[in-house]
Amino acid sequence: MRLAMNYQMQQIDRKAIDEYGIPSIVLMENAGKVVVDEILKMRDQYQKVVIVCGPGNNGGDGFVIARHLYNLGVTVKVFVVGEISELNHDAMLNYSILKKLEFKIDEINDDSSMLAFERFLRPGNLIVDAIFGTGMSREVGGIYLRVIEAINEMAHQVLSVDLPSGIDGNTGHVLGTAIEADKTVALVIPKVGNILFPGSDYNGEVIIKGIGVPDIIIERVGIKYNLITKDIIAPLVPHRKRNSHKGDYGKGQIIAGSIGMAGAAILACRAALRSGMGLLKLYIPESLNTLITTSIPEVITVPLSEVRRGVIGITNFQKIIEDCCWPDVIAVGPGCGVNSEISELIKRLLNESEVPMVIDADGINALSKSLHWLENKKCPVVLTPHVGEMSRLTGLSAEEINGDPIGTAVRFSKQWKTVTVLKGARSVIATPEGEVFVNTNGNSGMATAGSGDVLTGVITSMIAQGLDPVGAAVLGVYLHGRAGDIMVAERGEHGLLAGDLVLGLTKAIRELVEA
Ligand SMILES: NC(=O)C1=CN([C@@H]2O[C@H](COP(=O)(O)OP(=O)(O)OC[C@H]3O[C@@H](n4cnc5c(N)ncnc54)[C@H](O)[C@@H]3O)[C@@H](O)[C@H]2O)[C@@H](O)CC1
Ligand SMILES: [K+]
Structure with missing residues (x-):
C-alpha cells in the first residue's frame, strides 16, 4: 500500500476532482461516512459524540459526520475552533446544511466558550477530532493549542479524522502539540504521519479507509513510499515444490x-x-x-x-x-x-x-x-x-x-x-x-x-x-x-x-x- 506525504494527498484529491470529475463535496461526503462506520462500531462506548471542527476540509468531514450520526439517532454536539466565517467553501456548505437542520453549533474562540467546551470533555462522550488533517502547515498556537491541550487532559475517548491534529503528515513530527487519539481513521491511504514516530504514538489504532478514489489516480501521482502490508509480502514467500532438493x-x-x-x-x-x-x-x-x-x-x-x-x-x-x-x-x-x-x-x-x-x-x-x-x-x-x-x-x-x-x-x-x-x-x-x-x-x-x-x-x-x-x-x-x-x-x-x-x-x- 502506498504511503503519502501531505502534498501527494493533495495531488490525489486534485486529480480526482479536476481530471476525473469527482466533486470534492462527494469525496468529503464519503470521508464522513467511512468515519461514521467506525464510530458506530464503538456504539457501546459512548452516549454522546462531540465533534470538534477546524477551518478546512478536515473540519468539513466533521460536519458530514455530525449529519449522518444525527440521522441515525446518535446524540451529537458540534464545535468550531475559531470563527465560523473562516470555514472554507466545502466546510461552509456542510455547516450550512447542519444549520438548516437546526443544529446548535458553537465557536470556541475565547475564555468563556473554552469553558463551555470543556464541560463536554467528560466520560461517556466520544470526542471526534476534525481540526486539522493534511493541511497542517505550521506550529499549533492560540486557541487551537488550548483546545488540543484540553482534549488531551480531559477527554476520555478521542477519534481523529485522517491525522491527529498537530501531527505533521509529512514526517510524523509534533507541530507544537497534537491530539493523543485512541483511534485514527486515515483516509484514502496512510500518511507518513500516521506511521512514523513520534506521530505513531498519537494516532492510537490506525484504520485505513477508502473514500471512492480509484487506485489508478493514486498510482498516477507516482508515490515512491510504501507501507509493508501482507498483500506486498505474501507473493514474495519462496514457493516449495514437492519434488525438490536442497539445491533448489x-x-x-x-x-x-x-x-x-x-x-x-x-x-x-x-x-x-x-x-x-x-x-x-x-x-x-x-x-x-x-x-x-x-x-x-x-x-x-x-x-x-x-x-x-x-x-x-x-x-x-x-x-x-x-x-x-x-x-x-x-x-x-x-x-x-x-x-x-x-x-x-x-x-x-x-x-x-x-x-x-x-x-x-x-x-x-x-x-x-x-x-x-x-x-x-x-x-x-x-x-x-x-x-x-x-x-x-x-x-x-x-x-x-x-x-x-x-x-x-x-x-x-x-x-x-x-x-x-x-x-x-x-x-x-x-x-x-x-x-x-x-x-x-x-x-x-x-x-x-x-x-x-x-x-x-x-x-x-x-x-x-x-x-x-x-x-x-x-x-x-x-x-x-x-x-x-x-x-x-x-x-x-x-x-x-x-x-x-x-x-x-x-x-x-x-x-x-x-x-
Ligand atoms: N477534497 C479534499 O481535499 C478532501 C479532503 N479531505 C479532508 O480534508 C483534509 C485536508 O483538508 P485541507 O487541505 O482543507 O486542510 P485541513 O483541514 O487539514 O486544514 C487546513 C486549514 O487549517 C489551517 N491551518 C493549518 N495549520 C494551522 C495551524 N497550525 N494553526 C491554525 N490554522 C492552521 C489552514 O490555514 C487551513 O485553513 C484531509 O486531511 C481530509 O480530512 C476529505 O474531506 C476528502 C476530500
Ligand atoms: K484531525
Missing part, C-alpha cells in the same frame, strides 16, 4: 563470529536455515569450529586460520574470494569484531565478488571508515544498519536520523547505490531508485542483543532462495517483526531472546504460506 533453495555463505561473539554467527545461521535456505557454509576463525558445529550441526563450517586468537587471517582471503563462485549470496559482519582484517576482506569482496552481499554489524563498522569502497563494488549490496551504525556511516547524529529516517535512508541508498535497511521501531528499506518500504510490525521485546543477526540471516536466506535484494529485505524485515510479535504474544516483551525470534520465524513463514 539456494546456497549461502556467511562470514561471521569471533571470540566472544560466536553467538552472532550461530543466530544468523539458524535464522537463514530456519527460513528455508537449502545449504549454508559458515566461514569462521578455526578456534570456534567445535563450538559452532556442536551448536548448529546443519551448517557446513569452513574453519580459517587465525592471525590473532579468534581473528581470521589475511592469508585466507584468496580462498574466500575463490569460493565466491559457489554461493548465491554472501553475508558478512555479524560478530566479526572490529579489526583491519575484516575491513580488508570487505574491500576485496566488494572489488572482486559478483555475488549479492549482505553487510551487517561489524561489516558496516568496517565500511563506515571507507565508504568509497562501495563505488567499485561489482555486486548488489544490502546494508542493515541500526541508528548507531547509520550515524557512523553518514556522520549524522542519532537525533537527525530519527527525525528523518526515510530521507536519511533514501539519500544514502541513492548516493552509494545500496539497498539500505535502516532498522528501528519502524524499519525503513530504501532502494537506489528512491523507492521506500516502511515496516510497522515488531515490538520492544526485539530490542535485544542478537536480534540484528537474526535479520541478517533471514534476508540472506531469501536472496539465496531467489528473491532480488529489495524483495528479500522487505520480506525479511516483515518476517523478523512478525516473528517478534508471535513470540511476544507467547512470552511477553520483557523476556524475549533473539534465539526466540528464530522459532518465531518458522511460525511467521507458516502463517503466510497457509493464509
Whole structure:
C-alpha cells in the first residue's frame, strides 16, 4: 500500500476532482461516512459524540459526520475552533446544511466558550477530532493549542479524522502539540504521519479507509513510499515444490563470529536455515569450529586460520574470494569484531565478488571508515544498519536520523547505490531508485542483543532462495517483526531472546504460506 506525504494527498484529491470529475463535496461526503462506520462500531462506548471542527476540509468531514450520526439517532454536539466565517467553501456548505437542520453549533474562540467546551470533555462522550488533517502547515498556537491541550487532559475517548491534529503528515513530527487519539481513521491511504514516530504514538489504532478514489489516480501521482502490508509480502514467500532438493533453495555463505561473539554467527545461521535456505557454509576463525558445529550441526563450517586468537587471517582471503563462485549470496559482519582484517576482506569482496552481499554489524563498522569502497563494488549490496551504525556511516547524529529516517535512508541508498535497511521501531528499506518500504510490525521485546543477526540471516536466506535484494529485505524485515510479535504474544516483551525470534520465524513463514 502506498504511503503519502501531505502534498501527494493533495495531488490525489486534485486529480480526482479536476481530471476525473469527482466533486470534492462527494469525496468529503464519503470521508464522513467511512468515519461514521467506525464510530458506530464503538456504539457501546459512548452516549454522546462531540465533534470538534477546524477551518478546512478536515473540519468539513466533521460536519458530514455530525449529519449522518444525527440521522441515525446518535446524540451529537458540534464545535468550531475559531470563527465560523473562516470555514472554507466545502466546510461552509456542510455547516450550512447542519444549520438548516437546526443544529446548535458553537465557536470556541475565547475564555468563556473554552469553558463551555470543556464541560463536554467528560466520560461517556466520544470526542471526534476534525481540526486539522493534511493541511497542517505550521506550529499549533492560540486557541487551537488550548483546545488540543484540553482534549488531551480531559477527554476520555478521542477519534481523529485522517491525522491527529498537530501531527505533521509529512514526517510524523509534533507541530507544537497534537491530539493523543485512541483511534485514527486515515483516509484514502496512510500518511507518513500516521506511521512514523513520534506521530505513531498519537494516532492510537490506525484504520485505513477508502473514500471512492480509484487506485489508478493514486498510482498516477507516482508515490515512491510504501507501507509493508501482507498483500506486498505474501507473493514474495519462496514457493516449495514437492519434488525438490536442497539445491533448489539456494546456497549461502556467511562470514561471521569471533571470540566472544560466536553467538552472532550461530543466530544468523539458524535464522537463514530456519527460513528455508537449502545449504549454508559458515566461514569462521578455526578456534570456534567445535563450538559452532556442536551448536548448529546443519551448517557446513569452513574453519580459517587465525592471525590473532579468534581473528581470521589475511592469508585466507584468496580462498574466500575463490569460493565466491559457489554461493548465491554472501553475508558478512555479524560478530566479526572490529579489526583491519575484516575491513580488508570487505574491500576485496566488494572489488572482486559478483555475488549479492549482505553487510551487517561489524561489516558496516568496517565500511563506515571507507565508504568509497562501495563505488567499485561489482555486486548488489544490502546494508542493515541500526541508528548507531547509520550515524557512523553518514556522520549524522542519532537525533537527525530519527527525525528523518526515510530521507536519511533514501539519500544514502541513492548516493552509494545500496539497498539500505535502516532498522528501528519502524524499519525503513530504501532502494537506489528512491523507492521506500516502511515496516510497522515488531515490538520492544526485539530490542535485544542478537536480534540484528537474526535479520541478517533471514534476508540472506531469501536472496539465496531467489528473491532480488529489495524483495528479500522487505520480506525479511516483515518476517523478523512478525516473528517478534508471535513470540511476544507467547512470552511477553520483557523476556524475549533473539534465539526466540528464530522459532518465531518458522511460525511467521507458516502463517503466510497457509493464509
Ligand atoms: N477534497 C479534499 O481535499 C478532501 C479532503 N479531505 C479532508 O480534508 C483534509 C485536508 O483538508 P485541507 O487541505 O482543507 O486542510 P485541513 O483541514 O487539514 O486544514 C487546513 C486549514 O487549517 C489551517 N491551518 C493549518 N495549520 C494551522 C495551524 N497550525 N494553526 C491554525 N490554522 C492552521 C489552514 O490555514 C487551513 O485553513 C484531509 O486531511 C481530509 O480530512 C476529505 O474531506 C476528502 C476530500
Ligand atoms: K484531525
